Amino acid sequence: MSYWFVSKGQKKNIQAIHLHVSPCFFAEAIDLAGLQVDMALRKFQSYFRMPGEAQKIERLMEAFAQRYCYCNPDQIKSFKNPDTIFLLAFAIIMLNTDLHNRSIKQERKMKLEDFVKNLRGIDDGEDVDKDLLMGIYDRIRAQEFRHGVDHVTQVLKVEQTIVGKRPFSTLALPHRRLVCYCRLYEVHDPNKKEKIGLHQREVFLFNDFLLVTKIFSKKKTGITYSYKTSFSLSGMQVFLYETSHYHFGIRLTSSIDSKVLITFNSRNDHDRQKFVEDLKEAILESNGMEQLRIEEELHRHSTTHNTIDRHYATDDTRVLMYELMKPSDPAVNRLSAPECGGLKKLPLSNSLTDLCEVMRDRSMNQMLNDHDDPWVRQASGGSAGVNSSGDSFATQTSQTSLLSSKGPSSSSLVSGNLIGIRSRGGKLSSSSLGQALPEGTEV
Numbered sequence: 001m002s003y004w005f006v007s008k009g010q011k012k013n014i015q016a017i018h019l020h021v022s023p024c025f026f027a028e029a030i031d032l033a034g035l036q037v038d039m040a041l042r043k044f045q046s047y048f049r050m051p052g053e054a055q056k057i058e059r060l061m062e063a064f065a066q067r068y069c070y071c072n073p074d075q076i077k078s079f080k081n082p083d084t085i086f087l088l089a090f091a092i093i094m095l096n097t098d099l100h101n102r103s104i105k106q107e108r109k110m111k112l113e114d115f116v117k118n119l120r121g122i123d124d125g126e127d128v129d130k131d132l133l134m135g136i137y138d139r140i141r142a143q144e145f146r147h148g149v150d151h152v153t154q155v156l157k158v159e160q161t162i163v164g165k166r167p168f169s170t171l172a173l174p175h176r177r178l179v180c181y182c183r184l185y186e187v188h189d190p191n192k193k194e195k196i197g198l199h200q201r202e203v204f205l206f207n208d209f210l211l212v213t214k215i216f217s218k219k220k221t222g223i224t225y226s227y228k229t230s231f232s233l234s235g236m237q238v239f240l241y242e243t244s245h246y247h248f249g250i251r252l253t254s255s256i257d258s259k260v261l262i263t264f265n266s267r268n269d270h271d272r273q274k275f276v277e278d279l280k281e282a283i284l285e286s287n288g289m290e291q292l293r294i295e296e297e298l299h300r301h302s303t304t305h306n307t308i309d310r311h312y313a314t315d316d317t318r319v320l321m322y323e324l325m326k327p328s329d330p331a332v333n334r335l336s337a338p339e340c341g342g343l344k345k346l347p348l349s350n351s352l353t354d355l356c357e358v359m360r361d362r363s364m365n366q367m368l369n370d371h372d373d374p375w376v377r378q379a380s381g382g383s384a385g386v387n388s389s390g391d392s393f394a395t396q397t398s399q400t401s402l403l404s405s406k407g408p409s410s411s412s413l414v415s416g417n418l419i420g421i422r423s424r425g426g427k428l429s430s431s432s433l434g435q436a437l438p439e440g441t442e443v
Contacts, residue, residue, distance in 0.1 A: 027067040037085060038092050038136040040068050046148045050093070061089045080124040087122045091115070092136060093145075100144040112137050151177035158204055163216055166227040171211075175289075179205045179282050182275045184250070184264040186212075193245040201228065201264070205278055208233050208286045210252075212262065231261050233286035238279055240272070248272045 030047060032040040044064050051057060065086035069076050076082055098110045116133050152172055159171035186199040202225055204211040210233060213225035235256055241249040248266040253259060266272035 027063040030067065031071065032068050033071040035072070036132075036135070037068065037088055038139055040064075040072075041089050041092055042145055045093075045145055049147050049150075050145075057093060058090065061086055061093070064089050078129070080126060084123040084128065088119070088128065091119055092140065095137065096140050096145045099141050154178045155206070158211075161222065161224050162213060162227055163224045164226045167230070176206050176208060179207055180275065180278045181205070182266075182271065184266055184271075184275070187246055187249065187263040187265050190241065190243045190246055190249060190263060203264075203275075205275070205282060207282050208289065210236075210279075229262065233279075233283045234290045235287070236261070236283050238276055238283070240276070250276065 026047070027044070030044055032044065035043065041064060044067070045060075048060065050060075065083070068085055068089075069082050076085070079085070095110060095115055098104060112134065115137050116130060119133060120127050122128060152174065155176050155178055156172040158178060162171070182203045182205065184201050184203050185197065186201050187194075188199070200214070202213045202215060204213065210231045212228045212230060214228050216224045216226040231252065235254060237253045237255050239251040239253065241251055243249065246265040248269055248271075250264040250266065250272060252261045252263070254261060266275065
């Protein structure tokens with residue numbers, strides 16, 4: 001194959017290899033043992049698309065020479081200098097270009113004598129064996145060096161044969177490769193017999209994509225196809241069926257909703273088995289790639305959309321604060337004031353002073369209505385409030401006078417006796433309040 005995959009998963013053609021990337025890394029995977037120099041070079045360059053720049057060709061030939069010397073230590077002994085392999089390989093590339101370049105006229109192409117003459121004295125001043133050079137020249141002239149066909153080029157050739165409207169802008173993608181081509185027959189109703197070959201389909205199976213086409217035209221220059229439909233292999237299921245009319249049926253369904261995507265019939269069992277095997281393998285690969293893609297997306301989303309600042313990610317206080325600030329009920333805003341109908345619609349109506357005044361007035365009115373004892377009104381004359389259940393309670397305005405009062409029970413007065421003293425009915429009583437006050441206490 002012509003393309004190698006390097007760091008970060010990016011496809012790199014050998015033409016785009018930067019100078020800091022050593023081609024020796026790729027050459028180590030190629031076995032060149034037991035081959036003549038030109039045959040080894042033919043195998044070596046079949047894995048690459050040979051660049052046109054002399055500097056890049058030179059680097060590739062250096063990698064080839066090192067690999068060839070490593071794989072053929074016995075043949076290297078016939079040369080005085082191992083660097084001769086590098087010079088010979090570079091000369092072979094130039095010979096191949098000269099002999100098979102259509103822009104060069106036949107009478108101007110390199111002859112055998114010119115090839116031998118150009119290589120005089122390259123082996124530390126000595127000439128290379130003439131029989132070796134003649135064999136190289138004859139093999140290169142008989143068969144041109146050709147690089148291997150990569151998977152992107154194969155998909156691109158299929159794309160060029162499809163005419164008419166199609167839902168995709170391009171079919172050739174770096175990750176996509178052609179798995180197989182098969183001729184099947186589309187079946188609309190498995191229980192209804194139709195004419196043989198009526199719905200002939202040319203099916204192209206890729207490693208992530210199923211393309212169904214129909215022959216558009218046949219010419220000497222080639223065959224063109226018209227687009228019919230296509231399906232993603234992710235989540236696809238394959239079933240075999242047989243009816244009285246179709247003996248080699250194939251049904252493709254979706255694993256999400258079990259919907260039938262398309263139904264085929266094959267010409268024979270061999271074609272069906274071969275297509276189904278390739279299809280199942282491609283589906284497994286597509287599902288695996290889709291799972292990896294989802295995991296990568298989730299990981300990227302979790303790292304880039306973190307709601308808590310990474311600087312405080314390990315701070316327990318910050319995490320606790322964040323949890324407390326999240327509203328348990330979206331309809332409730334914990335920072336808003338309670339509903340108070342008596343608030344004036346003024347710019348300062350949300351102030352704590354206005355809020356306390358409204359709550360005090362409402363509580364005072366309720367207490368005055370419930371109790372006629374003037375002592376109770378005097379005791380609760382500071383301020384008043386209403387708890388969540390609607391019961392009134394008294395709070396003392398002048399805390400200084402309470403804390404400075406004489407007697408051992410001043411603290412208990414503040415904490416329990418005055419605030420929230422109620423009778424069994426839930427209302428404040430003058431008798432219970434009078435009993436709770438110690439003698440000599442100022443109110």
